[in-house]
Amino acid sequence: xxxATDIHLxxxxxxxxxxxxxxxxxxxxxxxxxxxxxxxxxxxxxxLSHGIFRMAGYVSSLNSGWVDGKAVPxxxxxxxxxxxxxxxxxxxxxxxxxxxxLLIEKVKQNGVAVLxxxxxxxxxxxxxxxxxxxxxxxxxxxxxxxxxxxxxxxxKKAVFGTNPVAFASPRAGAAPFVFDQAxxxxxxxxxxxxxxxxxxxKPGMGVDRDGQPTNDPKAILDGGALLPFGGHKGNSIxxxxxxxxxxxxxxxFSGEFDWSxxxxxxxxxxxxxxxxxxxxxxxxxxxxxxVAGICDxxxxxxxxxxPGDRRHVTRAKAEKDGIPLSTENYxxxxxxxxx
Amino acid sequence: xxxATDIHLxxxxxxxxxxxxxxxxxxxxxxxxxxxxxxxxxxxxxxLSHGIFRMAGYVSSLNSGWVDGKAVPxxxxxxxxxxxxxxxxxxxxxxxxxxxxLLIEKVKQNGVAVLxxxxxxxxxxxxxxxxxxxxxxxxxxxxxxxxxxxxxxxxKKAVFGTNPVAFASPRAGAAPFVFDQAxxxxxxxxxxxxxxxxxxxKPGMGVDRDGQPTNDPKAILDGGALLPFGGHKGNSIxxxxxxxxxxxxxxxFSGEFDWSxxxxxxxxxxxxxxxxxxxxxxxxxxxxxxVAGICDxxxxxxxxxxPGDRRHVTRAKAEKDGIPLSTENYxxxxxxxxx
Numbered sequence: 001x002x003x004a005t006d007i008h009l010x011x012x013x014x015x016x017x018x019x020x021x022x023x024x025x026x027x028x029x030x031x032x033x034x035x036x037x038x039x040x041x042x043x044x045x046x047x048l049s050h051g052i053f054r055m056a057g058y059v060s061s062l063n064s065g066w067v068d069g070k071a072v073p074x075x076x077x078x079x080x081x082x083x084x085x086x087x088x089x090x091x092x093x094x095x096x097x098x099x100x101x102l103l104i105e106k107v108k109q110n111g112v113a114v115l116x117x118x119x120x121x122x123x124x125x126x127x128x129x130x131x132x133x134x135x136x137x138x139x140x141x142x143x144x145x146x147x148x149x150x151x152x153x154x155x156k157k158a159v160f161g162t163n164p165v166a167f168a169s170p171r172a173g174a175a176p177f178v179f180d181q182a183x184x185x186x187x188x189x190x191x192x193x194x195x196x197x198x199x200x201x202k203p204g205m206g207v208d209r210d211g212q213p214t215n216d217p218k219a220i221l222d223g224g225a226l227l228p229f230g231g232h233k234g235n236s237i238x239x240x241x242x243x244x245x246x247x248x249x250x251x252x253f254s255g256e257f258d259w260s261x262x263x264x265x266x267x268x269x270x271x272x273x274x275x276x277x278x279x280x281x282x283x284x285x286x287x288x289x290x291v292a293g294i295c296d297x298x299x300x301x302x303x304x305x306x307p308g309d310r311r312h313v314t315r316a317k318a319e320k321d322g323i324p325l326s327t328e329n330y331x332x333x334x335x336x337x338x339x
Numbered sequence: 340x341x342x343a344t345d346i347h348l349x350x351x352x353x354x355x356x357x358x359x360x361x362x363x364x365x366x367x368x369x370x371x372x373x374x375x376x377x378x379x380x381x382x383x384x385x386x387l388s389h390g391i392f393r394m395a396g397y398v399s400s401l402n403s404g405w406v407d408g409k410a411v412p413x414x415x416x417x418x419x420x421x422x423x424x425x426x427x428x429x430x431x432x433x434x435x436x437x438x439x440x441l442l443i444e445k446v447k448q449n450g451v452a453v454l455x456x457x458x459x460x461x462x463x464x465x466x467x468x469x470x471x472x473x474x475x476x477x478x479x480x481x482x483x484x485x486x487x488x489x490x491x492x493x494x495k496k497a498v499f500g501t502n503p504v505a506f507a508s509p510r511a512g513a514a515p516f517v518f519d520q521a522x523x524x525x526x527x528x529x530x531x532x533x534x535x536x537x538x539x540x541k542p543g544m545g546v547d548r549d550g551q552p553t554n555d556p557k558a559i560l561d562g563g564a565l566l567p568f569g570g571h572k573g574n575s576i577x578x579x580x581x582x583x584x585x586x587x588x589x590x591x592f593s594g595e596f597d598w599s600x601x602x603x604x605x606x607x608x609x610x611x612x613x614x615x616x617x618x619x620x621x622x623x624x625x626x627x628x629x630v631a632g633i634c635d636x637x638x639x640x641x642x643x644x645x646p647g648d649r650r651h652v653t654r655a656k657a658e659k660d661g662i663p664l665s666t667e668n669y670x671x672x673x674x675x676x677x678x
Contacts, residue, residue, distance in 0.1 A: 005402075028560040045586065055346050078450065078620055078621040078622070079450035080419060080420070080448065080449040080450065081450050081452070082450035082620045084621045104482050109418075110418055110420035110421065110449055111418035111421025111453065112453045113420070113450065113451065116623075117345050121357050130358075133551075139582075139583075141507070151640060152641065152642035154641060154642050155637065155640035155641035156641040157641065167575075168581075169586075177578075178584060179575040179579070181571075181572045181575060183513060201576055208518035209642065212674065228569075229569045229572050229573075230568045230570075230573055231568075232646070233520045233569060233573070234517040234569050234572070235642070236506070239516075239633065240635075242633050243478075243508050243630055243633065245620075246629070246633070247629035247630050247633060248616070248623065249634075250623050253632075253633055255631075257554040275451070275614055277587070279586075280451075282423045282589075284455075284588070284589050287586055289580075291582055291586050293586075293592075294581050294582065294586060298578060301490065301491050301494035301495060301496040301497075302490075302491065302493060302496065303491040303492055311536075
């Protein structure tokens with residue numbers, strides 16, 4: 001029997017393996033390195049729904065001709081504190097990294113700057129996009145829309161994507177405070193797991209194909225849709241994400257792009273928005289200590305853990321012992337790399 | 340029996356009456372005008388928990404010596420896109436308005452700018468702070484922390500304030516899209532109104548002084564606390580609001596200020612943060628039409644109404660017929676004005 005942790009790879013080795021897979025499937029060397037690094041980091045941190053689990057989807061989408069792995073993003077300097085990027089139908093991560101030096105320069109110069117990415121595909125977690133800003137001392141907020149699978153509160157037809165919001169802030173004496181949360185009540189993967197196990201969901205997770213509330217995961221998957229988290233409040237956040245990620249950037253709304261001509265396409269073709277703030281501006285040099293203070297208060301009040309903390313524990317273990325992979329998954333990756 | 344709509348006042352007349360009350364209670368002429376305008380606008384729009392209902396609390400807090408009605412805010416230009424304001428222990432609305440021309444200039448110049456207000460008291464709704472930015476064509480996001488009355492998710496001790504988030508965006512052919520939502524499952528003002536009216540709350544809104552779930556608003560107010568909306572996700576938003584409103588501005592956290600020496604004090608002494616974006620920057624001149632488009636899609640999908648829309652209906656009616664007040668409330672206001 002294959003144990004779940006048969007293989008342990010160093011982060012560098014996993015990156016190299018994934019990079020080879022991306023390169024084999026029409027991704028340029030620069031973009032392959034970025035995507036491999038991103039995906040390996042998700043696997044390393046235990047964000048397994050966005051780790052190597054996604055590789056088959058990346059490959060399928062690339063081979064469908066839906067996403068351009070060789071896209072060279074075009075960075076536009078449109079204002080002292082405003083950067084736009086046309087991702088040219090490629091992935092957002094290379095687009096973001098292409099704009100990042102200019103963005104950071106603008107944040108330092110002005111105290112805040114925004115980055116608006118359009119015509120971009122996002123297929124990963126959102127925390128890897130914001131955490132590095134906090135590592136450099138900045139506060140970062142990012143939103144990205146995806147593909148229509150969430151009905152508006154009280155509605156019957158999917159309009160929103162899962163539309164995550166991610167936030168990162170420096171925290172003195174600890175890893176940055178980071179959260180990355182979907183605006184939907186539940187992740188699609190968890191609905192699939194419940195369907196397979198034959199378990200009902202808690203109320204409020206989704207609707208069936210007629211827009212009626214259901215606790216049956218199969219009914220949600222069979223033409224139904226998810227609900228926003230937290231009723232009308234999560235709904236408003238999902239709508240704000242559409243406005244910032246698509247209307248403001250010039251990208252597509254979650255229900256707007258047409259991938260029907262690309263069999264196997266899986267990556268949402270939308271937009272992404274970043275707000276990055278320099279907390280040191282204005283002489284508030286105790287910021288990171290203050291953030292540590294409020295985080296401590298929350299833990300002292302009885303909250304079990306802060307979002308992101310479990311990732312850092314998993315990361316530290318992986319850095320010591322290697323990233324655990326099952327033999328089966330490792331063989332699958334090798335097969336993709338040598339296909 | 341007193342009907343709820345015995346009296347109808349014009350907005351100008353209600354502002355004048357409230358202004359007189361503020362002036363009687365130690366508020367400077369400039370600040371009284373701003374606060375009266377704000378409070379009357381809440382009443383006009385049907386935001387009753389932040390309308391004239393709050394006047395007794397304003398008066399009590401002013402007379403306790405806790406808030407300085409005569410405070411003159413100090414605006415600090417700390418970067419090309421960053422404004423700070425020391426509200427000097429006064430209300431945030433005059434502090435925001437003192438900084439607003441400089442903030443708008445910076446937004447136009449740079450594409451985005453932020454405003455960090457500290458040592459400020461916020462006792463009203465948040466939508467009046469953001470909606471005017473959208474009226475001028477800007478996208479605005481604001482957060483404000485308040486007083487510890489919300490337990491962290493899974494926790495037992497109140498750490499967060501109700502910590503609202505407000506967002507406003509231009510929308511072509513319609514009033515701006517605006518939401519203003521507490522990070523708590525219910526607004527504190529609504530708990531107070533329910534307690535006064537003797538109504539039970541829906542389940543999931545709060546806990547009593549022993550941390551047990553309760554639907555009794557009086558049990559929540561009597562040593563109990565509210566819960567965050569949407570479980571751990573609303574909780575993360577509440578924590579982000581503390582970080583932006585207090586850590587980043589240099590203000591107090593919701594659980595940090597000490598008003599014990601000021602009997603009758605009711606106004607939270609914290610901070611407030613604004614991000615204001617110029618959507619026209621970068622040539623995206625179809626922005627407002629795109630926002631109207633996604634709002635239409637949400638309504639077509641079956642959502643009953645967008646947040647803010649009911650306020651605009653109520654406002655239009657009040658502008659035609661006057662703002663409805665019960666005789667009892669009108670007499671109370673007159674008594675405060677002539678005290």
